[in-house]
Amino acid sequence: MKINRREFMGFVAGSAALAGLGLRGAAAAPLKSSARIVILGAGAAGTAMANRLAKSLDGAQITIVDARKQHLYQPGFTLIAAGLAAPEYSVTDTRDWLPSSVRLVQEAAAEIDPEGKSVTTVSGTRLPYDFLVLATGLSLDWSGIEGFDLDQVGQNGIGAVYAGPDYALKTWQAMDRFTDKGGVGLFTRPATEMKCAGAPLKYTFLTDDYARKKGTRDKVEIRYAAHSSSLFSVPIVHEKVRMLFDERGFDTVYHHVMKAIDPDRGVATFSTPDGDTEMDFDFINVIPPMRAPAVIRNSPLPWQDKWTDQGWAEVDQYTLQHRRYPEVFAVGDVAGVPKGKTAASVKWQVPVAEAHLLAAIAGKDSDAVYNGYTSCPLITRVGRAMLVEFDYKNNLTPSFPGVIAPLEELWISWLMKEIGLKPTYYAMLRGKA
Amino acid sequence: MKELTFETLLAVFEEMFGAGLFWSLVVACVAIGVLFIYIVVRERGLESRRLVRAELWAPVGAVAAIAFIFFITNSGPSDIGGPVDVIVLLLVGVAGAVGLTILAYLLQSLVGSRRMKPRDGQQG
Numbered sequence: 293m294k295i296n297r298r299e300f301m302g303f304v305a306g307s308a309a310l311a312g313l314g315l316r317g318a319a320a321a322p323l324k325s326s327a328r329i330v331i332l333g334a335g336a337a338g339t340a341m342a343n344r345l346a347k348s349l350d351g352a353q354i355t356i357v358d359a360r361k362q363h364l365y366q367p368g369f370t371l372i373a374a375g376l377a378a379p380e381y382s383v384t385d386t387r388d389w390l391p392s393s394v395r396l397v398q399e400a401a402a403e404i405d406p407e408g409k410s411v412t413t414v415s416g417t418r419l420p421y422d423f424l425v426l427a428t429g430l431s432l433d434w435s436g437i438e439g440f441d442l443d444q445v446g447q448n449g450i451g452a453v454y455a456g457p458d459y460a461l462k463t464w465q466a467m468d469r470f471t472d473k474g475g476v477g478l479f480t481r482p483a484t485e486m487k488c489a490g491a492p493l494k495y496t497f498l499t500d501d502y503a504r505k506k507g508t509r510d511k512v513e514i515r516y517a518a519h520s521s522s523l524f525s526v527p528i529v530h531e532k533v534r535m536l537f538d539e540r541g542f543d544t545v546y547h548h549v550m551k552a553i554d555p556d557r558g559v560a561t562f563s564t565p566d567g568d569t570e571m572d573f574d575f576i577n578v579i580p581p582m583r584a585p586a587v588i589r590n591s592p593l594p595w596q597d598k599w600t601d602q603g604w605a606e607v608d609q610y611t612l613q614h615r616r617y618p619e620v621f622a623v624g625d626v627a628g629v630p631k632g633k634t635a636a637s638v639k640w641q642v643p644v645a646e647a648h649l650l651a652a653i654a655g656k657d658s659d660a661v662y663n664g665y666t667s668c669p670l671i672t673r674v675g676r677a678m679l680v681e682f683d684y685k686n687n688l689t690p691s692f693p694g695v696i697a698p699l700e701e702l703w704i705s706w707l708m709k710e711i712g713l714k715p716t717y718y719a720m721l722r723g724k725a
Numbered sequence: 726m727k728e729l730t731f732e733t734l735l736a737v738f739e740e741m742f743g744a745g746l747f748w749s750l751v752v753a754c755v756a757i758g759v760l761f762i763y764i765v766v767r768e769r770g771l772e773s774r775r776l777v778r779a780e781l782w783a784p785v786g787a788v789a790a791i792a793f794i795f796f797i798t799n800s801g802p803s804d805i806g807g808p809v810d811v812i813v814l815l816l817v818g819v820a821g822a823v824g825l826t827i828l829a830y831l832l833q834s835l836v837g838s839r840r841m842k843p844r845d846g847q848q849g
């Protein structure tokens with residue numbers, strides 16, 4: 293009996309989760325090539341690319357560069373910070389996801405020379421390449437919040453869901469205490485581009501949900517400080533979230549960008565169009581500005597006229613090929629494209645970049661296009677979520693139109709997040725999805 | 726979801742359960758299905774008394790399936806939010822009901838067959 297039940301449950305969650313990470317079957321016979329391909333970063337995008345290229349190419353030298361020994365399934369941080377999973381839930385071994393034919397250099401890349409076509413690692417090893425794939429993700433600029441230090445997380449009501457699995461756990465402990473006691477919960481997001489722009493909203497909803505379930509909601513005030521005039525970059529999603537925020541009784545302020553924190557006083561400082569202003573908190577989820585890692589920012593690869601403070605790689609938004617250095621591609625969070633800093637986007641980007649890279653090796657053209665697909669199971673309480681999927685045009689692109697409504701709070705969308713997303717993500721890493 | 730393929734689904738299930746467990750579950754499922762069909766064919770149809778008794782288990786299977794899915798996830802009946810949720814819940818219930826009915830029928834056939842046979846012989 294268990295068999296049918298589990299299988300069925302798996303099927304439901306699995307099929308639905310594919311929506312979160314849109315999947316595709318394997319490619320044709322391997323292409324013979326002796327190209328040297330260097331991939332920077334063995335996170336979601338780099339690992340998926342390495343596995344796919346290892347299958348698509350025969351004879352190529354594929355090298356992946358990453359100093360981090362642990363692979364982090366970051367969408368799990370939200371569940372850890374909600375007390376629903378342990379930190380180990382998100383942690384695996386980087387090497388375990390890589391095929392044996394791919395060489396792993398366990399160091400950070402320190403310098404990229406796109407003219408001379410080489411990468412130099414921190415220890416000074418030079419890695420010449422014919423093709424370079426940028427998949428370094430992004431760096432969290434904690435110094436962008438004056439007075440903040442990661443050591444503060446878990447004390448004085450300070451949380452930081454983004455900082456990693458252990459910090460997510462400390463954030464949960466702080467949120468748990470806060471929702472027992474009551475006070476002001478303050479929720480923020482940075483003004484830069486960020487990964488999973490739904491995550492700050494999810495955590496606001498989750499905190500509200502815990503207060504309700506514990507019966508302390510009347511002692512809790514929830515304040516959300518949006519960086520711009522909207523809660524989400526897709527207008528129709530913004531409107532829906534705004535309605536839900538009203539319904540749940542959250543106070544929202546707009547054009548507030550957090551710049552400093554005073555942990556002892558329990559005060560956060562925001563810059564606003566009318567000058568700086570302070571807001572009190574008893575609990576806060578600090579989310580810092582996000583930028584491309586220094587190795588990218590300090591290279592000639594970022595956009596010169598856009599996002600100049602953030603340094604995302606200057607790639608064509610449809611092909612993910614660098615606009616000035618055609619042998620360079622960028623996938624994942626580091627790509628300078630207007631949407632798509634989610635693992636779900638990685639799934640759609642990697643096959644497109646791969647297709648153009650293989651075409652370049654074969655001396656052909658590819659018509660593969662990334663349309664900006666981005667997806668986020670926007671949790672609105674423990675047990676319910678909205679499956680928000682959209683593209684560059686701010687159109688909603690539901691995977692199951694007419695079945696799973698994108699702006700409806702549904703249990704099925706929660707099941708996707710809770711049981712479907714991680715296996716789908718791991719299948720993607722293996723290049724099987 | 727233009728790119729949802731069967732291989733993809735298999736890959737996701739392998740990650741969900743672990744390849745070993747997933748394929749054992751598939752084998753067990755297939756084995757039970759084959760055994761059930763074998764018994765039905767051997768006996769040239771369903772044996773009505775066994776079927777009625779097996780069907781008594783259907784509601785138990787349905788409730789157990791639904792309880793199970795709430796148990797292994799952080800969710801409960803109050804999280805049902807829209808029509809698709811109700812449909813999914815019903816499908817879970819139906820799967821549990823059908824599954825347990827088949828299993829109950831099968832067990833009766835296997836356990837009961839030795840006891841039944843002499844009687845069948847007497848009658849025949």
Ligand SMILES: Cc1cc2nc3c(=O)[nH]c(=O)nc-3n(C[C@H](O)[C@H](O)[C@H](O)COP(=O)(O)OP(=O)(O)OC[C@H]3O[C@@H](n4cnc5c(N)ncnc54)[C@H](O)[C@@H]3O)c2cc1C
Nearest residue numbers: 333335336337366367401428429488624625633634635636
């Ligand atoms: C709290 C949170 C919740 C999220 N929720 C969701 C969700 O629900 N759904 C969803 O789809 N996405 C979600 N995401 C986003 C998702 O995790 C990322 O978009 C995804 O991991 C991006 O993949 P990536 O490969 O670009 O970067 P990463 O997976 O971060 O990997 C980058 C890798 O590059 C390495 N690296 C960095 N610098 C260098 C260097 N100089 N040299 C070599 N290697 C380097 C890093 O060590 C890292 O291993 C969430 C993220 C967070 C933080």
